[in-house]
Amino acid sequence: MPTDPVTIWTYDWVPEGPRGFVRDIRLRWACEEADIPYRIATVPFDGRKTNHLDRQPFGQVPMLEDGPISLFESGAGLIHLGSRSEALIPPDEKGRAETIQWIFAGLNTLEMVTMPWVVLQWSKEDMPAITGWLDNRLAQMETVLGPREWLVGDGFTLADLVMADVLRVDLVRKRGDRPASEAYVERMIGRPAFRKAYADQMAHFARADETRKENDDD
Ligand SMILES: N[C@@H](CCC(=O)N[C@@H](CS)C(=O)NCC(=O)O)C(=O)O
Numbered sequence: 001m002p003t004d005p006v007t008i009w010t011y012d013w014v015p016e017g018p019r020g021f022v023r024d025i026r027l028r029w030a031c032e033e034a035d036i037p038y039r040i041a042t043v044p045f046d047g048r049k050t051n052h053l054d055r056q057p058f059g060q061v062p063m064l065e066d067g068p069i070s071l072f073e074s075g076a077g078l079i080h081l082g083s084r085s086e087a088l089i090p091p092d093e094k095g096r097a098e099t100i101q102w103i104f105a106g107l108n109t110l111e112m113v114t115m116p117w118v119v120l121q122w123s124k125e126d127m128p129a130i131t132g133w134l135d136n137r138l139a140q141m142e143t144v145l146g147p148r149e150w151l152v153g154d155g156f157t158l159a160d161l162v163m164a165d166v167l168r169v170d171l172v173r174k175r176g177d178r179p180a181s182e183a184y185v186e187r188m189i190g191r192p193a194f195r196k197a198y199a200d201q202m203a204h205f206a207r208a209d210e211t212r213k214e215n216d217d218d
Helices: 026-035 074-084 093-122 128-145 157-166 181-191 194-216
Strands: 005-010 036-042 063-064 071-074
Touching: 005 026, 026 036, 026 157, 026 194, 063 074, 063 181, 063 194, 074 093, 074 157, 074 194, 093 128, 128 181, 157 181, 181 194
Parallel strands: 005 036
Antiparallel strands: 005 063, 063 071
16 A cells, blocks of 8 residues: 555635635545545635636645645545545445445535535525425435444445535534434544544644734734
8 A cells, every 4th residue: 555645735724614614624534534644735715716727627625636646526535545445445346336326425416405505594595495405305314324323334434424524514414303414423523533634624724824914914
């Protein structure tokens, strides 16, 4: 297994709102789970729409670099990291296929509706069709999670990492009474690897506040 550190790219700073949720946390979390060495690199938040289009054609983060491989899309980065460690994707064919299936379910079937719904909440707009779509998906996930501890097999995989990261968004967590989903999110974000990734991301942006303040004072 290669031991050179991978590089996780994120913004140099973000406002307080998204801290703890910037999607570099998915890659940090995966590296922590699998003991994959990594370092953090940044692109400026200011000017983000155009300043790193060579690395990310939509001006977003995160990106992942591993030697000659340079990837955008958190899901692609995760699947790449998964190829390095059985702690992320099980080695058997069935486990691998199901993990990838659930990664897509998290990123597409769930996040495709949670994100627009959250943005509508921020803007205090109501679109009953989107809310109905969200409630249906969350109810379906509640049914899935009711009888199981893990999405794939009998242990943690990237399927859980992605699904928990999508479901842990505050507004989504508060939506409806979904005890199995809430217990699942609690279990996943209680994992030491998540807590480390979260604390490190928060510390990264806190340090950036200091740098910005020093620059403003100059
Ligand atoms: N599908 C992308 C979404 C990336 C994304 O939305 N990134 C956010 C930060 S978590 C971002 O860069 N937002 C700034 C923007 O879209 O301009 C992925 O999973 O990597």
